Amino acid sequence: MYSGGHAGRDRRVDVRNYLSPLAEAREIAPKGFGSFAVTPIPMGTIIATFGGIVVNRVNFETYPLEQRSRSIQIDVNQFVLGPESREPGDSINHSCLPNCGMRNATQLIAMGPIAVGEELTYDYAMSDTSNYVEFECACRSDNCRGRVSGNDWKLPELHSRYHNMFSPYVQRKIDATRTARPLSKRDAENLMNNYDINPQQALMLALRITTGMPNASWNTLIDLCFTDKQQSELLQTLDQQSLDQLAQQLNERRTL
Numbered sequence: 001m002y003s004g005g006h007a008g009r010d011r012r013v014d015v016r017n018y019l020s021p022l023a024e025a026r027e028i029a030p031k032g033f034g035s036f037a038v039t040p041i042p043m044g045t046i047i048a049t050f051g052g053i054v055v056n057r058v059n060f061e062t063y064p065l066e067q068r069s070r071s072i073q074i075d076v077n078q079f080v081l082g083p084e085s086r087e088p089g090d091s092i093n094h095s096c097l098p099n100c101g102m103r104n105a106t107q108l109i110a111m112g113p114i115a116v117g118e119e120l121t122y123d124y125a126m127s128d129t130s131n132y133v134e135f136e137c138a139c140r141s142d143n144c145r146g147r148v149s150g151n152d153w154k155l156p157e158l159h160s161r162y163h164n165m166f167s168p169y170v171q172r173k174i175d176a177t178r179t180a181r182p183l184s185k186r187d188a189e190n191l192m193n194n195y196d197i198n199p200q201q202a203l204m205l206a207l208r209i210t211t212g213m214p215n216a217s218w219n220t221l222i223d224l225c226f227t228d229k230q231q232s233e234l235l236q237t238l239d240q241q242s243l244d245q246l247a248q249q250l251n252e253r254r255t256l
Protein backbone atom coordinates (compact mmCIF):
# COMPACT_ATOMS: atom_id res chain seq x y z
CA MET A 1 0.00 0.00 0.00
CA TYR A 2 1.21 3.47 -0.81
CA SER A 3 2.23 5.37 2.33
CA GLY A 4 4.19 8.35 1.03
CA GLY A 5 3.22 11.95 1.48
CA HIS A 6 2.62 12.88 -2.15
CA ALA A 7 -0.98 11.88 -2.62
CA GLY A 8 -0.96 13.21 -6.15
CA ARG A 9 1.66 10.70 -7.19
CA ASP A 10 -0.46 7.80 -6.05
CA ARG A 11 -2.74 8.11 -9.03
CA ARG A 12 -2.65 4.97 -11.09
CA VAL A 13 -2.10 5.53 -14.77
CA ASP A 14 -3.08 2.78 -17.19
CA VAL A 15 -1.10 2.70 -20.39
CA ARG A 16 -1.22 0.25 -23.27
CA ASN A 17 2.36 0.82 -24.36
CA TYR A 18 5.44 0.04 -22.31
CA LEU A 19 8.53 2.24 -22.44
CA SER A 20 11.72 1.15 -20.65
CA PRO A 21 12.48 3.17 -17.46
CA LEU A 22 15.92 3.74 -19.07
CA ALA A 23 14.20 6.10 -21.51
CA GLU A 24 11.68 8.91 -21.49
CA ALA A 25 9.37 10.47 -24.07
CA ARG A 26 9.74 14.19 -24.72
CA GLU A 27 8.06 16.76 -26.83
CA ILE A 28 10.27 17.96 -29.66
CA ALA A 29 9.72 21.50 -30.95
CA PRO A 30 7.92 22.65 -32.97
CA LYS A 31 5.42 19.81 -32.99
CA GLY A 32 6.40 16.24 -32.40
CA PHE A 33 7.50 13.65 -29.89
CA GLY A 34 10.47 11.38 -29.42
CA SER A 35 11.97 9.02 -26.85
CA PHE A 36 15.46 9.46 -25.44
CA ALA A 37 17.87 7.38 -23.33
CA VAL A 38 18.15 8.76 -19.77
CA THR A 39 20.87 6.26 -18.75
CA PRO A 40 23.25 4.22 -20.91
CA ILE A 41 21.22 1.39 -22.48
CA PRO A 42 22.98 -1.94 -23.12
CA MET A 43 22.54 -3.83 -26.38
CA GLY A 44 19.55 -6.22 -26.36
CA THR A 45 17.53 -4.23 -23.79
CA ILE A 46 13.79 -4.25 -24.40
CA ILE A 47 13.00 -0.64 -25.18
CA ALA A 48 9.27 -0.65 -25.78
CA THR A 49 6.27 -2.96 -26.15
CA PHE A 50 3.35 -1.83 -28.28
CA GLY A 51 -0.13 -2.69 -27.01
CA GLY A 52 -3.71 -1.99 -27.99
CA ILE A 53 -6.60 -3.53 -29.81
CA VAL A 54 -5.95 -5.56 -32.96
CA VAL A 55 -7.87 -4.51 -36.07
CA ASN A 56 -7.85 -5.54 -39.71
CA ARG A 57 -7.02 -3.17 -42.57
CA VAL A 58 -10.60 -2.17 -43.35
CA ASN A 59 -11.28 -1.20 -39.72
CA PHE A 60 -7.85 0.36 -39.31
CA GLU A 61 -8.52 2.81 -42.13
CA THR A 62 -11.56 4.22 -40.29
CA TYR A 63 -9.38 5.66 -37.49
CA PRO A 64 -7.83 9.16 -37.49
CA LEU A 65 -4.44 9.51 -39.18
CA GLU A 66 -2.80 10.71 -35.95
CA GLN A 67 -3.90 7.55 -34.11
CA ARG A 68 -2.83 5.37 -37.02
CA SER A 69 0.59 7.02 -36.95
CA ARG A 70 1.00 5.63 -33.40
CA SER A 71 0.01 2.12 -34.46
CA ILE A 72 2.06 -0.83 -35.66
CA GLN A 73 1.40 -3.48 -38.28
CA ILE A 74 1.83 -7.00 -36.86
CA ASP A 75 0.70 -9.19 -39.78
CA VAL A 76 -0.36 -8.97 -43.42
CA ASN A 77 -3.84 -7.82 -42.38
CA GLN A 78 -3.48 -7.01 -38.65
CA PHE A 79 -2.60 -3.81 -36.86
CA VAL A 80 -2.17 -2.98 -33.18
CA LEU A 81 -4.05 0.29 -32.98
CA GLY A 82 -2.41 3.03 -30.93
CA PRO A 83 -4.40 4.34 -27.94
CA GLU A 84 -6.73 7.33 -28.36
CA SER A 85 -4.24 9.67 -26.72
CA ARG A 86 -0.46 9.61 -26.90
CA GLU A 87 1.49 7.50 -24.39
CA PRO A 88 5.26 7.41 -23.67
CA GLY A 89 5.62 3.96 -25.27
CA ASP A 90 4.16 5.00 -28.62
CA SER A 91 6.50 7.96 -29.17
CA ILE A 92 9.38 6.28 -30.94
CA ASN A 93 10.30 7.81 -34.26
CA HIS A 94 11.54 6.37 -37.51
CA SER A 95 15.16 6.73 -38.58
CA CYS A 96 16.93 5.36 -41.66
CA LEU A 97 19.90 4.77 -39.31
CA PRO A 98 18.09 3.34 -36.27
CA ASN A 99 19.48 2.12 -32.93
CA CYS A 100 16.53 -0.22 -32.19
CA GLY A 101 14.98 -3.17 -34.03
CA MET A 102 11.99 -5.51 -33.75
CA ARG A 103 12.48 -8.41 -31.33
CA ASN A 104 9.07 -9.77 -32.33
CA ALA A 105 5.87 -8.26 -33.73
CA THR A 106 5.35 -5.80 -30.86
CA GLN A 107 8.68 -5.37 -29.04
CA LEU A 108 11.64 -3.12 -29.76
CA ILE A 109 15.16 -3.91 -28.55
CA ALA A 110 18.39 -1.94 -28.59
CA MET A 111 20.49 -3.07 -31.59
CA GLY A 112 23.66 -1.87 -29.89
CA PRO A 113 24.68 0.18 -26.84
CA ILE A 114 22.82 3.51 -26.68
CA ALA A 115 24.32 6.58 -24.99
CA VAL A 116 22.55 8.99 -22.63
CA GLY A 117 20.58 11.61 -24.54
CA GLU A 118 20.50 9.63 -27.77
CA GLU A 119 17.09 9.44 -29.44
CA LEU A 120 15.63 5.94 -29.66
CA THR A 121 14.55 5.10 -33.20
CA TYR A 122 13.69 2.15 -35.39
CA ASP A 123 13.13 1.78 -39.10
CA TYR A 124 9.42 1.54 -39.91
CA ALA A 125 10.35 -0.82 -42.75
CA MET A 126 11.05 -3.39 -40.00
CA SER A 127 7.38 -3.58 -39.08
CA ASP A 128 5.14 -1.89 -41.62
CA THR A 129 4.43 -2.95 -45.19
CA SER A 130 1.36 -0.77 -45.82
CA ASN A 131 1.00 2.47 -47.69
CA TYR A 132 -0.21 4.41 -44.63
CA VAL A 133 3.48 4.64 -43.72
CA GLU A 134 4.48 7.26 -46.24
CA PHE A 135 6.24 10.46 -45.34
CA GLU A 136 9.25 12.64 -46.12
CA CYS A 137 11.96 11.51 -43.72
CA ALA A 138 13.86 14.11 -41.72
CA CYS A 139 16.32 11.77 -39.98
CA ARG A 140 19.24 13.44 -41.81
CA SER A 141 21.39 10.31 -41.50
CA ASP A 142 23.80 9.29 -44.25
CA ASN A 143 21.45 6.39 -44.97
CA CYS A 144 18.37 8.58 -45.33
CA ARG A 145 16.01 7.27 -48.02
CA GLY A 146 14.23 10.63 -48.33
CA ARG A 147 10.71 9.37 -48.76
CA VAL A 148 9.75 6.45 -46.51
CA SER A 149 7.16 4.09 -47.98
CA GLY A 150 5.31 0.88 -47.20
CA ASN A 151 7.42 -0.89 -49.84
CA ASP A 152 10.79 -0.18 -48.21
CA TRP A 153 10.91 -3.67 -46.65
CA LYS A 154 11.75 -4.92 -50.17
CA LEU A 155 15.08 -3.04 -50.32
CA PRO A 156 17.94 -5.59 -50.41
CA GLU A 157 20.35 -3.33 -48.48
CA LEU A 158 17.91 -3.32 -45.54
CA HIS A 159 17.75 -7.13 -45.50
CA SER A 160 21.45 -7.42 -44.76
CA ARG A 161 21.61 -4.39 -42.48
CA TYR A 162 18.64 -5.47 -40.31
CA HIS A 163 19.33 -9.18 -40.11
CA ASN A 164 17.05 -10.66 -37.39
CA MET A 165 15.49 -7.26 -36.75
CA PHE A 166 12.33 -7.48 -38.87
CA SER A 167 8.89 -8.29 -37.48
CA PRO A 168 8.27 -12.04 -38.08
CA TYR A 169 5.58 -11.50 -40.73
CA VAL A 170 7.88 -9.09 -42.63
CA GLN A 171 10.69 -11.64 -42.48
CA ARG A 172 8.29 -14.25 -43.93
CA LYS A 173 7.49 -11.83 -46.76
CA ILE A 174 11.21 -11.27 -47.40
CA ASP A 175 11.90 -15.03 -47.39
CA ALA A 176 8.94 -15.55 -49.74
CA THR A 177 10.40 -13.22 -52.36
CA ARG A 178 13.25 -15.73 -52.73
CA THR A 179 11.01 -18.80 -53.17
CA ALA A 180 8.00 -17.38 -55.03
CA ARG A 181 7.78 -18.60 -58.63
CA PRO A 182 5.26 -18.94 -61.45
CA LEU A 183 3.36 -22.24 -61.69
CA SER A 184 5.03 -24.93 -63.79
CA LYS A 185 3.02 -26.60 -66.54
CA ARG A 186 2.42 -29.49 -64.19
CA ASP A 187 1.32 -27.18 -61.31
CA ALA A 188 -1.22 -25.58 -63.66
CA GLU A 189 -2.49 -29.02 -64.72
CA ASN A 190 -2.87 -30.04 -61.08
CA LEU A 191 -4.74 -26.83 -60.40
CA MET A 192 -7.27 -27.47 -63.15
CA ASN A 193 -7.62 -31.18 -62.34
CA ASN A 194 -8.27 -30.53 -58.65
CA TYR A 195 -10.32 -27.40 -59.16
CA ASP A 196 -13.57 -29.26 -59.89
CA ILE A 197 -13.19 -31.37 -56.74
CA ASN A 198 -12.24 -28.59 -54.29
CA PRO A 199 -11.75 -25.11 -55.82
CA GLN A 200 -10.47 -23.40 -52.68
CA GLN A 201 -7.95 -26.15 -51.89
CA ALA A 202 -6.68 -26.22 -55.49
CA LEU A 203 -6.27 -22.43 -55.61
CA MET A 204 -4.63 -22.37 -52.19
CA LEU A 205 -1.96 -24.86 -53.31
CA ALA A 206 -1.28 -22.79 -56.44
CA LEU A 207 -1.12 -19.47 -54.57
CA ARG A 208 1.28 -20.93 -52.02
CA ILE A 209 3.66 -21.60 -54.93
CA THR A 210 3.25 -18.19 -56.58
CA THR A 211 3.63 -16.30 -53.27
CA GLY A 212 6.43 -18.49 -51.87
CA MET A 213 4.44 -18.94 -48.65
CA PRO A 214 4.07 -22.73 -48.19
CA ASN A 215 2.16 -22.50 -44.90
CA ALA A 216 -0.09 -19.51 -45.52
CA SER A 217 -3.83 -19.75 -44.88
CA TRP A 218 -6.45 -18.90 -47.50
CA ASN A 219 -7.13 -15.54 -45.87
CA THR A 220 -3.45 -14.59 -45.73
CA LEU A 221 -2.94 -15.58 -49.37
CA ILE A 222 -5.87 -13.44 -50.48
CA ASP A 223 -4.70 -10.52 -48.31
CA LEU A 224 -1.23 -10.82 -49.82
CA CYS A 225 -2.36 -11.01 -53.45
CA PHE A 226 -5.36 -8.67 -53.61
CA THR A 227 -5.37 -5.11 -52.38
CA ASP A 228 -8.71 -4.32 -54.00
CA LYS A 229 -11.20 -4.51 -51.10
CA GLN A 230 -14.14 -5.74 -53.13
CA GLN A 231 -12.20 -8.41 -54.98
CA SER A 232 -10.57 -9.55 -51.76
CA GLU A 233 -13.94 -9.83 -50.00
CA LEU A 234 -15.47 -11.84 -52.85
CA LEU A 235 -12.59 -14.29 -52.71
CA GLN A 236 -12.67 -14.48 -48.90
CA THR A 237 -16.36 -15.43 -49.11
CA LEU A 238 -15.62 -17.98 -51.87
CA ASP A 239 -17.74 -16.27 -54.52
CA GLN A 240 -17.89 -18.81 -57.35
CA GLN A 241 -17.39 -16.38 -60.21
CA SER A 242 -14.34 -14.78 -58.56
CA LEU A 243 -12.83 -18.21 -57.85
CA ASP A 244 -13.37 -19.20 -61.51
CA GLN A 245 -11.67 -16.02 -62.72
CA LEU A 246 -8.71 -16.57 -60.43
CA ALA A 247 -8.32 -20.19 -61.60
CA GLN A 248 -8.50 -19.09 -65.22
CA GLN A 249 -5.90 -16.38 -64.69
CA LEU A 250 -3.51 -18.74 -62.91
CA ASN A 251 -3.96 -21.38 -65.60
CA GLU A 252 -3.28 -18.93 -68.43
CA ARG A 253 -0.57 -16.73 -66.95
CA ARG A 254 0.81 -19.16 -64.33
CA THR A 255 1.16 -16.23 -61.96
CA LEU A 256 -0.80 -13.22 -60.73
Ligand SMILES: [Zn+2]
Pocket residue numbers: 095096097137138139140141143144145146
Ligand atom coordinates in the same frame (compact mmCIF):
# COMPACT_ATOMS: atom_id res chain seq x y z
ZN1 LIG B 1 15.70 9.08 -43.12
